[in-house]
Amino acid sequence: MTECKRAVAYVRVSSASQVEGYSLDAQERLFTELCKNRDWQSVRIYREEGKSAHVDSIHKRLVFRKLLEDAAKDEFDVVVVHTLDRWSRNLTVTLESLKILGRYGIGLVSIVENLDYSKPDGILFTQMLGAFAQYFSEALSTHVRKGLDQRAYEGKHNGCIPFGYESCWETNEKGEKKQRCEPEHQSGIHIHPKEGQAAEGLFRRYSAGTTTLSQLAAWLNEQGFRTRNTKNLPDANGNLVSGPRLFTSSSVRNILHNPFYAGQITHRGKLMPGAHEALISQELFDLVQLTLRKNSGRSETLKALPDREYLLKGLVRCAYCGMPMWAQTYKSGNSYYREHKASRSIQECPGHGGTIACHVIDKQVRELVSAIELGPRWLEEVLSIISLKDEVDRVKKERDLTITKLHRMARVFMDGLIPEEEYSRQKKLLELSLESLVVPDYDAAQKAGNLILNLPELWSKANLSEQRKILLTMLDAVYVDVKEHRSVIAVKAKPPFRPIFQVAVSKKESKIHILNEPLSHEPSGSSVFLVETGEGRTPRPEKVTQDLLQDYPSI
Template sequence: MTQTKYAAIYARVSTTEQADEGYSIDEQIRVLREYCKREGYIIFDEYVDRGISGKSIKGRPAIRQLLQDADEKKFDLVLVWKMNRLARNSVDLMNMVEVFNRKNIVFRSYTENYETETPAGKLQFQMLAAIAEYERNNIAENVKMGMLARAKEGKWNGGHVLGYDVVEIEGANKKRKNTGLVINEREASIIRKIFHLYTTGNGYKSIANQINKAGYRTKLGKTFSLNAIKTIVTNPIYAGYIRYNVRRDWNEKRRNHINPKPIIVKGEHQSIISEEVWRIAQEVYKTRTCKPNRVHDGEFPLTGIMRCPKCNAGMVIGRTTNKLKDGTKKVLEYYVCGAWKNKGTVACNSYAVRTDYADPYVLNKIEELMISDKLIQQLVNSINYKQESLIAPIQREYKQYVHDLAILEKKQSNLLDAYMEETISKSVYQMKVRGIEEQISSLNELLTPLKGQLGSTVSSKVTFEQIKNVLQNFQKAFQQSLTREQRKRLLHLLIHQITIDEERKIESIQLKLNNEVLEALQLGVGESSSDESSAPFSVLIAI
């Protein structure tokens, strides 16, 4: 009997515009389908990334799914229209093909005549991959040089900015759309108000509060954050300048590679504020940012895991300064709603909780659990009950699939008997058995993860000694932590979240116990490292 061969078709287009226009991707898929039919392959699936760059595999859901399915050997051939559809980066391309080779999966490019099974074919493939990457890098460099030249001429390089509309303007270059900035008067009024408030003594928080309450919104229709206000008052575009290349190598370095000398030139667009207002704003900015008031989160271990009772945002640190009767000042520290601190009262209320109340309260509660055998036993019972409730539906589903699989295998056997007895023709046999094989394959795919789950959960229940050992190890690690940041990480590992009530008192502390916690505390579960004692589990419990 001829073995059924399965193929995976992969296609990609590089930009959203190309995706909208098709970029002949449907035609590519049609031709690849015909190839599969001609060569006797059944198409397992078609993986398509529309409007996504081929620079890397990050952010490409179809290619990630393709690689996952390849790792599970779900097909025998990966077929693309052209090699650079799979990847433009030669390292990524060769790594992917190596994954295919390890699983005995053939890789083919429809328009390029080479194979990867022989030394000569591998050499040709590597040369083509290097050429594809060179072309991409060359194009990227040319685009970068062109954008730098445009910026130096005072031209806008694209992107939306509050206060302006981006419009297409006529230019000598017919191949590239030229864009420019035109003032949007409705949005420009917001910009002028922000600069007026800033230059007359208001801080970021005060400005955000005022303009959000007045109903003003960002370009995307969202409320203004403190960072959005800061970005506006430090952006020279509003004074009529073009600033470009602030962050070099953005794709690789992100925020850690600020250019100290970006391009700043007079732009072709009209300014929203005067030079004088801009100068005053920058003087205010310099006086306020000589030494930023940086909060060291390691000192406050509950930031992020304590949640606001109104909006569920993470609580962050806030400070107030009180003047005592003797004239001295006392700084008070609170956990406050992160949304309120970032966007003001339009987003939420502060719900301030004193740190000198919250920190010892949480630590004492955890310590009570660690020394209370009764509480630990309740925790063990909760974990085991959850395990039992989770495994029952999995067992039912597994039994149903096994039953269905037995029926299909019986049908397959009956078909073979019928063919051998010549009661059905070869073509009818092949057609019917192919359908059954596909169903069997689908059932096996469904059974595989269920087998893994059942195999890992049929082990012995979590015991009192095991959980007590976990908590003792946490306590030991916490006491031996040398820095506040280490203690904070341990608390965030063990605590899922802390809720507070409307009275600004701690309502519940939800602990999470799972395999990640055990591994971080260097435990199997308990002292044993056998497979039986490392059953995966996950439970939340409020204390």
């Protein structure tokens, strides 16, 4: 009896293939007929439209990649394609994909070429192709290294082109390359008319010793220049994004350290003469390196106390851009929370460069902690917020019933009605059942509420380091306005404390008030709560409020 295989089809179409008559419908029809003739089970059809099989990476063909991922899940036994060029026209992709199929014992069948790798000998051949693919990959890596070495010996740059230069070739929207320069420069790159002047200006200005990296970053940003970032970097909300970014002191430092601008290239840790045109002289580059070394030490105005403790360390954030702020202690002994002007690459922030004394903000946070108060019915209010009252009641009844069973069984054992082995077995089962009878959200909120109830006593006995740990348990962030109101304007509660803050009230005599309505009106709520300070409840900055609402709608 013929084995009933589970078959899937991979059908792909581009504008060219439509003309050739390889429409998706036609490919699917032939796949259905093949399954019928061979008594195979048709499991799924993977359709990929508008993707060329010439692409040099599996990751660029999403449906193709999904098929290979499903191969590891034992969802099918054979893949059917109309022709092999529907599968791939790129040797690297072909070998890599066949290696994956061979690893999981999956065959490949081509209808037009009449190739059948679904039988045992065909699967073995596929696995052999996979082994060859590994050899090919290693050999290709060796050839790539040779190519990179040869480019370096010729003085040509490997990798992304640094700021201030551009390629002699440009790529249009269709992916076609067009030559910018006639003739092409020896290195394939040349100085960018505008960026080149700016990059040269960085070296010249810094060598004079009258400007800082922070000021140079601001100077570039004000002129509209942006970095050539191609990596995914976190923004203020922690999301990974790529693309041009604002210059920072760090990115300017990287430019000033790069010998490429003096006509050299770096390859495998060695400096080699470059074929490109130098932007600055070697003398100027050496002078800048000397200046960088002189300025690399810790500022004389700062105390060498790397382990100094701050109440809001890791919590304090700028209310405008949402990015973390730094804390520093100067030689005078005064400590400040600072928004570093040139350490951001996300956006221009109105609070850039702002500072505020640590003791001012710390005092407000301590007043906030002292002001939080829970009413006598706080647990019922929390239950109504997290909509778990019925579930809590059910779990409570089951826990009570399980505890009763434990007591009853203990009495039966004491009366000698069941043997010790059986008693131990049933007791363990009931105890395991008791451990599982919990409501995670409710239990977390109850523990958070109990901490708030005991907070005054804990806080009064805690030192600075312990108080910071308490805050880290309750909060994810404390937002500070260092520009206009110079105060705490909001706090972001950790998830278990979210419903606690919603039912909390401020003591009447308190100078600081937490507005327990979360910013978002969505059912899931928000973990960002506004704070008002001062005797007369200083009006909160509406602009900042809206920014917070936009950045943290539901966390």
